[in-house]
Structure formats: C-alpha cells, structure tokens
Amino acid sequence: MSAGNDVLLAVRDLRVSFGTGDAATEVVHGVDVTVARGQRLALVGESGSGKSVTARAVLQLDTDATLTGSVRLDGEELVGAAPRILRSVRGRRVGLVFQDPLTALNPVMRIGWQIMQPLLIRGVSKREARMRGIALLERLGVQNAPERFDDYPHQFSGGMRQRVVIAIAVIAEPDLLIADEPTTALDVQVQAQVLALLDEIADERGMGVLLITHDLGIVAGFAEHVTVMRHGAIIETQDVDSLFASPREAYTRGLLGAVPRIDGDSSVRLLSVDEIAVAPAGAAGAAAASAVAAASALADSDQGNPA
Amino acid sequence: MSLLEVSGVNKTFHGRHEPAISDVSFSLEAGGVLGLVGESGSGKSTTARCVAGLTRPEGGSVMLDGREVVGARRATMTTLRRDMQMVFQDPFSSLNPRMTVLDLVGEGMIVHGIERRPAARRDLVVEVLEKVGLDSSHLTRYPRSFSGGQRQRIAIARALAVSPRLLICDEPVSSLDVSVQAQVLNLLRDLREELGLAILFIAHDLAVVRYLCDSVAVMSRGRVVESGKRDAIFDSPQHPYTRSLLAAVPVPDPAVQRARQAEARRLLDEQRRAS
Numbered sequence: 001m002s003a004g005n006d007v008l009l010a011v012r013d014l015r016v017s018f019g020t021g022d023a024a025t026e027v028v029h030g031v032d033v034t035v036a037r038g039q040r041l042a043l044v045g046e047s048g049s050g051k052s053v054t055a056r057a058v059l060q061l062d063t064d065a066t067l068t069g070s071v072r073l074d075g076e077e078l079v080g081a082a083p084r085i086l087r088s089v090r091g092r093r094v095g096l097v098f099q100d101p102l103t104a105l106n107p108v109m110r111i112g113w114q115i116m117q118p119l120l121i122r123g124v125s126k127r128e129a130r131m132r133g134i135a136l137l138e139r140l141g142v143q144n145a146p147e148r149f150d151d152y153p154h155q156f157s158g159g160m161r162q163r164v165v166i167a168i169a170v171i172a173e174p175d176l177l178i179a180d181e182p183t184t185a186l187d188v189q190v191q192a193q194v195l196a197l198l199d200e201i202a203d204e205r206g207m208g209v210l211l212i213t214h215d216l217g218i219v220a221g222f223a224e225h226v227t228v229m230r231h232g233a234i235i236e237t238q239d240v241d242s243l244f245a246s247p248r249e250a251y252t253r254g255l256l257g258a259v260p261r262i263d264g265d266s267s268v269r270l271l272s273v274d275e276i277a278v279a280p281a282g283a284a285g286a287a288a289a290s291a292v293a294a295a296s297a298l299a300d301s302d303q304g305n306p307a
Numbered sequence: 308m309s310l311l312e313v314s315g316v317n318k319t320f321h322g323r324h325e326p327a328i329s330d331v332s333f334s335l336e337a338g339g340v341l342g343l344v345g346e347s348g349s350g351k352s353t354t355a356r357c358v359a360g361l362t363r364p365e366g367g368s369v370m371l372d373g374r375e376v377v378g379a380r381r382a383t384m385t386t387l388r389r390d391m392q393m394v395f396q397d398p399f400s401s402l403n404p405r406m407t408v409l410d411l412v413g414e415g416m417i418v419h420g421i422e423r424r425p426a427a428r429r430d431l432v433v434e435v436l437e438k439v440g441l442d443s444s445h446l447t448r449y450p451r452s453f454s455g456g457q458r459q460r461i462a463i464a465r466a467l468a469v470s471p472r473l474l475i476c477d478e479p480v481s482s483l484d485v486s487v488q489a490q491v492l493n494l495l496r497d498l499r500e501e502l503g504l505a506i507l508f509i510a511h512d513l514a515v516v517r518y519l520c521d522s523v524a525v526m527s528r529g530r531v532v533e534s535g536k537r538d539a540i541f542d543s544p545q546h547p548y549t550r551s552l553l554a555a556v557p558v559p560d561p562a563v564q565r566a567r568q569a570e571a572r573r574l575l576d577e578q579r580r581a582s
Contacts, residue, residue: 046484187346188511192555192571214485217514217557221564240561258489260518262541262556263563270493270518273486 007075008176008208009035009058014069014079016050016057028054028232030069033210035176040202040209042223042240044216044255046273050232051212055178058210059090073176091118095169095207097198099181101161105153111164112149118172136167140197159190163197170201177202180212195222216259220244228252308373309334310505311391311473316357316367316377327353328529331367335522337472340499340506342520342537344513346552350529351509355477358507359393360384371473389419392466396478398458402450408461409446412436415469432468438501439464439494456487463494467502477509492519513556517541525549 016028028050035041045051056062058071060078071078073089090096098104106114115137116129124132130149137145140163153161162182169177179198183191199222202209211222219226219240226243228235228251236249247253257271312334319326328350335341345351356362358369360376369376371387379387392415395401402411412432415421422428433443439460450458459479466474476495480488496519498504510516516523517537524534525546533546544550554571558564 046486188513189346189551189555192557196568196572215557216485216559217564220559220561221557221568244559244561254486256559258486259559260489260492260512260514261558261560262514262517262553263558264514264517266518266537270489272490272493 006036007034008037008039008073009033009210010070010072011054011058012070012072014054014057014067014071016053016062017066018062018064020066024066026232028057031229031232031234033227033234035208035210037175038202038206038208039225040211040223041225041227042211042213042219043227043229044213044219045229046214046255048231049229051229052180053232054229055180055210055212058178059094059096060086091169091174092122092172093174094176094178095172095174097162097165097169097177097179097182099184101158101165101185102153104165105161107153110150110152111156115149115164115167115171118168122172132171133167136171137163139201140167141193158186159194162186162190162194166194166198166201170205170207173205174207176208176210178210178212181214182211183218184213184215191218198222216244216256228255310337310339310372311335311358311507312368312370313354313358314368314370316354316364316369318353318357318362318364326529328357328364328526331357331526331529331531333524333531333534335473335505335507337505338499338503339522340508340520342516342523343507343509343526344511344516344523344552345526346511348528349526351511351526352477353529354526355393355475355507355509359391359475360387361393385419389415389469390471391473391475392469392471394459394462394466394474394476394479397482398455398462399450399482401462402458402465404450407447407449408432408436408441411450411461412464412468415465419469421469432464435464435468438467438498440490454487455483456490459483459487459491460494463491463498467498470502471504473505473507475507475509478511479508480515481510481512488515495519513541513553525552 011031011033013030013032014028015026015030017024017026019025031054033054043051043055057065057067067079069079073093078086078089112130112133115133119129119132120126134145134149137149142148142160142163156164183194186194195218213219223240225237225239227237230251235251244256247256251273254271254273258273260270314332316328316331317326318328331354333341343351343354353362357364360379364377367377371391374387376387409429409432412435413428416428416431417423422431436442436445441460453461480491483491492515495506499506508516508520521537522535523537523540524531527548533540533544533549540549544553558567
C-alpha cells in the first residue's frame, strides 16, 4: 500500500485495547482514518463510540492502551516507534486542542510560559518565543496581548482560555491539528468565534485538522470529510455534502434525523437511532441495554483518561 | 389566569454586587411549554430555582395557580411541590444511588400521602414507569445499572409520580447523546400531550427549544431581554442579543451552514470597518 504524497495521516486497521491478558478489552476494532495535507476531517460519534480513543492513539497519549495496526504520519510509522520519535511528533508536528481548557492548562503557571513551552523545548530562544507567543495571541483576538501574556489561566474567561489552548497547539506550526471537542464547554457565541479562528488559522498555515465532535452542526460548517464511528468501529466515510445529503448507513441516517434544527419544522418528529438502526420496535429496549453494556466499557476507559 | 405567573423577581447572591437575576417576569398557561434560554451565567437556572422555591428571591412574586411561592411556609410549600416538580440536568447526581427505582419513584407518593400501602404503591409506580418507557422489571434495580437516558426517564417518572401540573426541567437533555436526547424530547412532547402537563424548560440549546416549546423567553445578564411565541422569536427576533444568539447556532446542513458563516463573517467585517 503506497501512501500518496498528499496523505498526511494514515491510520490503518488500528486496534486499541485497555488492560492486559484476560482482562484486556478491545475498544477500537480496526479503524481506518485518512487525513490529506491541509484537509479537515471530522470524526463523529456518540459517547463511547471510540472517537476520542482513536484520536488519542495517534499520539499514544493513553499510556495504558495497547495498540496494533499502523499509524503513519507523513509515511513514518508511529506504532512501535521509539519514545524519542513520539516526543518529536507531539506538539511539533501534531498539535492538540482538548475539550476543557480549564483542565488542559496548568493553573499555577502563567499562560505565556505555557504558550512558549513547545518552542523552548525545541531550542528557540526565550526572547523569540515570547515575541511569537504574543503575536499569536494577538492573532487569536486576545486584547492587550503583551500585558495578558503574563496572566494566569484563572484570569481568563472560558473562551479566552480556549484561545490560549489553541495558541499552545499551533505555535510550533504543526502539520496536523487534533481538536477533541474543542468547543463543547463553550457558549454558542464563543463557540462560533473559536471555530472561525480555527478555520482561519488552519487555512493560513495549510494545517490538516482532525476534529472530534458529536455536534453535526459543527461538522457541517467546518469539515470537508466526515468519518462516522459507533461502538469502536467505522460506520462510513464520505465528503461532507454527500454524507448529509445521502448517508449510506442506517445509523448515520438515524443520527442526522435525531438532531433538532433551529431552522427546522418542529412538527416533524425526531428520530432516535434505536428506532431506525435496530429493526423491530419491541426489541429496542433489549438492544439498547446491550448497547449500553458495550458502551459503558468504553465510557469507563474514557473516564480513566480525562481529555 | 395563568398557571404560573412570575413577576419582578430579583435575586442577588451573598457577597455579589451584581444581581443574579433582576426584574424577571413571564407567565405560563396550563398545558403550555415555555423555553427559558440564555448562555451560561444568564440567570436561567437561578430563575428556575426561584420558581421551584429552592432559592428564595429578595423581591417579586411567583404565583402557582393563584398561590404565592415566594416566602411560602413549609406546609404550603409541601402542597405547592405536589403541583410542580423538577427534573435536573445530571441524572447521575440527581438520583440517590442507594435507592431502588421503586423507592425513588414511590418516595413522592409517600411524602404527599398519595398511596401508603406498599402493594398498591408498587402498582402505581409501574404505571408511571410505563408512561416513560420503562417497566416492572426495572423496579428493584439501582440507578447505577441504567444508562444516562434511562436515568433521565427515571427522574421524569419520579417527577410525574405525584401528578404535578407543572414540570420544571433544568437542562434535562444537555448531558445526553443526540439519539438519546431525541428520545427524551419525544417523551416530554408525548407526556405533555397525554397529561396536559405544563413545562418550564430551561436550555441553552436553541434548536431543542424550537422543537419542544411553544413560547420562549430569552435571558441575558439576569434579565429577560425578549419573550414571545416561538415562531415570532425564531423567525423575526427583535432584540440584537436574540439575533446574535440565533446566528451563532450551527445548522446540520453543509450548504446552509456555510452560508450562515459567510454572513456572520461579513457582518463582523462591517463592524470592524465601522469602528
């Protein structure tokens, strides 16, 4: 299998399990994910679908997870790679934005210090790092960036903190940005601002983006391609227009039919995924129960690794 | 007369200068569904708690079916609580983990003297559970063995057990996955239809409010900035805050959403050039 030049990230038959021996539980069952250079891919699914575990496996952030399969970044294999290689990838070639800016930032360190770290670690001078950090904060719409650079996270609002997290993620100019529910903790107007910023920054720098989200509205406005996951497996991958216009799988149709729309006709009853994806109505309860059992195994592993 | 009449309610929390809510007024007819929307910190939850008698406002009045909630004595509050029940956001913390479903749902029936005989109460509990899509096989189980959506059904059953006329739901679907959210929204719609229940529905998700509610009150910084019939608010919002809030909601349709974002960017550029 030859990866074309334009393929930035190629995940092939990735399996992720937690625990060892008989207690091992596989939570991601052989998924393929491809992000081309400069492309935006949304990885969509409900909680417990394995979307976060998959994204985190790209950088091997869950140290208790066992991976098999292949994760290639620019053709370089990361599964089984030396820790030294992984460290050079994290932050430098792949940036990360987490859901909750409050836990992603260190509360006792100044935000400027945190923004400069990806550069300082790689030998950029403190002076230059500070200059680039302030310029980036300004670019991200933080007012009085030079003064605010030495503030602590608690002095920032939620939306401003998330801008700081984005600054840390992109300051070393990575080729790929992984954003795990970057706006879920934010109010809707702040969410719109943060998404617009991510959009501009990704465009300016030709960054590929792997966006993990459960919100199909965000997917519609941000992504070029969409991969839908459920229960640790991929349901389907399509370009964004085709996916919304003609989803191939019943589960995707169910998911799209379950979302209320602000411009929607409220007399049309919402679908629930069980109604469409699990055939007989009488069996829906039982099916849901077993789905819950499967999902809770995933949820447990999620909780063990606060994102 | 409306079932619920809220007028001029104020609340400032201890040690704060800014009031959490000020001069909040709205009314809700029997059988109606009112959506109270706003961003975090807008005072919508505080309003809900004042209506439910869980927080005592400094001023104003909350009338439920002609009876005053603000400053009500304990005994009066107990009878008022039979007519208005709450469903909270997080079904993981709102249900006592040491109680079975039978005890959780049946508790209100004991408190309000609806049915004290255990066997008859059990039958009533099963009846309520069936209304929310659960059944008698769930009676002896504990909250931990249910998913989030099922727990929220239990919380709704618990509220319905005393046959209230008003259900106060504080972000009841925001911790649920979309498919489960759709089930709970449909359930609330059916219950309203079936039982003639009035619902005060607190939410930050405007699309959810459009689906469920027939009137809307928009809150910002502790005040109601705009209220009215659902279609009037969504189709021709008057207040600039409502307009910007509606414009920021993403629509799950690529072509429509790209157009909305382009429009938002154009407005922002205009503002920048103007300033």
